[in-house]
Amino acid sequence: MGRPEIVLGVGGGIAAYKACELLRLFTESGHGVRVVPTASALRFVGAPTWAALSGRPVATEVWDDVHEVPHVRIGQSADLVVIAPATADVLARAAGGRADDLLTNVLLTARCPVVFAPAMHTEMWEHPATQENVATLRRRGALVIEPAVGRLTGADTGRGRLPDPAAILAFCRRVLERGAAGSARDLAGRRVVISAGGTREPLDPVRYLGNRSSGKQGYALARTAAARGAAVTLVAANTALPDPAGVTVVPVSTTEELRDAVHKAAAEADAVVMAAAVADFRPASRATQKIKKRDDREPEPIALVRNPDILAELAADRPAGQLVVGFAAETEDVLPNGRAKLARKGCDILVVNRVGEGIAFGTEENEAVILEAGGAETEVPHGPKEALADRVWDVVARHWP
Template sequence: MLNGKKIVLGVTGGIAAYKAATLCSKLVQKGADVHVIMTSSAQQFITELTLQSLSKNPVYSDTFDEREPSVVSHINLADLADLVIVAPATANMIAKMAHGLADDMLSTTLLATTAPIMVAPAMNVHMYQHPAVIENMRILESRGVSFIEPGEGLLACGYVGKGRMEEPESIVQVIEQYFAEVGQVKPRLLEGKKIIVTAGGTIERIDPVRYITNDSSGKMGIAIAKVARDMGAEVYLVAGHIDVAPPKDIHVIPVQSAQDMYDAILALWEDTDVVIKAAAVADYRPRNAADQKMKKSGETMTLEMVKTVDILEQLGRMKKSQFLVGFAAETNDVETYTREKLIRKNCDLMVANDVTTEGAGFRSDTNIVQIHDRNGLVEQLPMLSKEEVAHRLLTIMAERVCGVHS
């Protein structure tokens, strides 16, 4: 899959720079033509000679070290790349990318390239959670930059948390998957269909500054919306709280509460062909949300909770020609609960996962799902990216809605 692909590998200054050597080696073993750019800080952790020996290509670190008179190095690297990956990516480099700074060889090349860009962050857990870093990553995601999430564990600084650069083997798999998808043209199986996709977690207000929500990032719903758009559908994304930017060329309807989400769906319901309910909707809300911030008093506080509207169940009762897909996030007895939920809510398909399984929970870039209909299990999918899960789900759905096969 990577044979002959020209990959520019940017290495920035963090202890995870040592992993860049393994990543470079594995990419070369897969047949990739790897060109490495290092920052001056990266050179404090690993040498140019190491990466030159592994890549079999010159390593660049100085914008003004022009080795070939016939080309400008950073423009040449920017133009030749089929893919640029920054691994590890420090908070500093992410900030430079977000704000268009170009003060070294790597940031200048990144600003000049039109190739797809992937970023594998690596930093202290508190840095990774800092609002400035989060905002910079959101900016880059909105521009189409892909992020390979760091893992959790013991960091070099001594903290335990999220911030450890993803392992090189996993990064190579992500890169292979990207080139596999680029090489495939998704058939427009849903041409002319109007599809509502819900994503993210709902917010149920306690008072103006506090609320109840859940761990949903919206990644699964957004992946479905993106693939549905690529398959030719007119997509309406009803989005609660989400951690990633929605794709372009779809209608985005932001909502907060379960009631907001239900109202937004109803406004589109009559001429909709498909509703895919991937959002994690709160089951309960405070009976009375305070108009002003509730002040602390006493050792305990009691909130009276009432059920929210069961959106999926209501849609199941109302549906006529609409095709309804639900999601079931379970922690045990997945098949039993999924079958019961599918029948009770009158769905056509139900997508279930065990959120306690590594690689299948909230906020993950991957998922492990079962797809059920009224006759039982339709398909059990292994661990796949959420976009791959979306593609398989929508293909199965298109066969039933449109009577077409990919």
């Protein structure tokens, strides 16, 4: 596709200053951006700032440049419309189909994907009126990102913070890519749970048994699912990655914590994807004090016990219609071991990949074979982890009615 044209709508909230950073990220990524602020937004950030950062005139009124019919043409020419911050007022007017300023006119004329990134106080976000407006917009096909949790204005904290601009950029890029492929919102209305990262089992207060998983593949699965319209819960074990925009992140550390969090979130999920590297074993006992090195003797052996098999539990106890997807990291006999694990675990789909030094763990790329219980196999060649994530969701989506 050519240079994507983005309309950046800016609502009248204090988070409007963060939209300046989002605008810079869009332009530096090669996107053409037209900024359409509301009158209230201009009280926070003036039109000259938007013009300087976008390199384009700023559209503020329906009555400006009437001969160009801006209230129609801006929306018609866009490849993506992003509202950030989307205030409670903007969400309400958009849900009501209002056309009382230039931005709401643009929303009515746009035929491209529309992304709302809400930002407001927790009480406003949780109010039934706002939730109904969000549900209405999603039902009509808009993508409404879940706001982040953090510091709001004043001393208040809670859900309602605008997601990080870099996370919004990543979300929007996925939406543009899926839009070009003709399936931007094929997971809309689905609830998915994804585990990511690697669990750690404490030996003593400072040491643990763990693995090398960075969580990058699980996070790619979360980003792509959210960009395709799904409601996503990400259970993240010991990762150092920024929260994906629009995703509910549940941090955990041990296998037992991950097990509890996944089972809780999976109760109402349409699909559960176990991408985390879960420790097979844990120490039989945990030392209450640091295990000291003794010069006069070798360390005592560490007895291990098995951890619960979370993937097998999920497959055995799933509600009707739920899909369970596992991941298998193998170092040898990749496909034979993968097929055996698929049968043993009882899951619907198993993503099998070879791991080792410089392969899969901690890298930005991956390759795998997606095995299905019915016998189908999909080979995914070496490439970005987002590409593998999209192929996994393609396979999952084919199983849903």
